Amino acid sequence: METLRGPQFTLNDGNTLVTEVVSDDDSHLCLYVLLQDMLKIGDMVVGFDIEWGFKGCSASRSGSTSSRHADHHSQPDKSEHLPRRVEHHIAVLTFCTKLGCVLIRLSPNHISPSLKRFLSIKDIMFVGVHIKEDLHRLRSVNGLVVRNAVDLSELAATIYDQPRFLAYNARELACKISSLKSDPKSLNVLWSNWFDPTLSPEQIESATIEAYATYKIGKKLMESGSSSVKRLFL
Template sequence: METLRGPQLTMSDGTTLVTEVVSDDDSHLCLYVLLQDMLSVGDMVVGFEIEWGFKGYSSTIPRSSSVKCTEHSSHSDRSEHHSKKVEHHIALLTLCTRLGCVLIRLSPNSISSSLKRFLAIKDVTFVGVHIKEDVQKLKDAYGIVMRNAVELSDLAAKIYDHPRFVFYSGRELAGKILSIKFEAKPCTVLWSNWFDHNLNIEQIECAATDAYAAYKIGKKLMESGSSSVKRLFSS
């Protein structure tokens, strides 16, 4: 069976994660490989993460390049900070399964039919932390209807009766629920050029780590509280 080909990263829990970076136009084979593996093992959960890019924005870094991003840095935080200066677009979409992670570079203006179909598969459960804005943006920008998306922060808050979980980042939530400690995102990576056709290893690791954390959290929560799963249906 075909598998992913790309950098192998070691996650905080010791897992070796294979990653592959592709353009949207060339994503069909990777998506096929993911789906075939998911069907073969009966694991239909996909960790979901996106990275925003800023068109017309010459990337700069915070005054202190060693500063780590705060635990509540979110997509909305970043877009608000630059909303008066530039347009922001989804630059990278990362999907993580048992097999590994596929990082898909998106165009601001179009999306492939292969990716559109994959995201609309009703039997696949896409899980992410604070993904509501992402789901809505995909619908507004590309007309994508994700049939089966789960907001993990809400689900964790409900299952564990811990309302503050809704404010946690994915890496923080992994620490609480999985006892896996992930380092905070370096701001130098977070604010880097995600539209670059040659993503560096730090960018790949950052995006893959977030999607992997979402996948692991999603598996744990759905196994421990499947009756509480609340899906986001975009219509």
């Protein structure tokens, strides 16, 4: 049976995960491997995380093309002095299951049918922390709809009657709920170039930890015994 291929990371709870990094266009086999393993072991919870990236582009100059051509010899080109606009885009999707993690680098102009189908499978529960904005952006900009998604921060706050959980990030929440201890996310990694076609080992490890944390939280909440939680996951 096919399995994931890539670097291995040993988490603080002793588990070792394999993380494969692929482009969206090449994600079909990885998603198939994840799904087959989930069906085999009966665990349909997927830890879901997103890495945002920044891209800068020059502001548009006013005036028609013809007028710019007409002025080419009389005025110097000042395009390099135009202000730059920084745009915030979703760069990487990370999925984590008991088998391992898959990091998918999104294309700015195309979404594969395989990714669309995977996110629309009704039996999969995608769990994440503070993912409402992510889900909205995926739908409005990328045309991706996640059929079954649970925001764990809200769910944990309700189940444990702890409103402060709403402010916790994935690593903090995993520490409180499932005793998974992780170092804070490095600012150097957070602000690194997530659009780089070759992600660094530090980026891959960081994304793996984030997605694994959401998977662990989701499993812990599902196993909490609450009937309302079980209805979400079954």
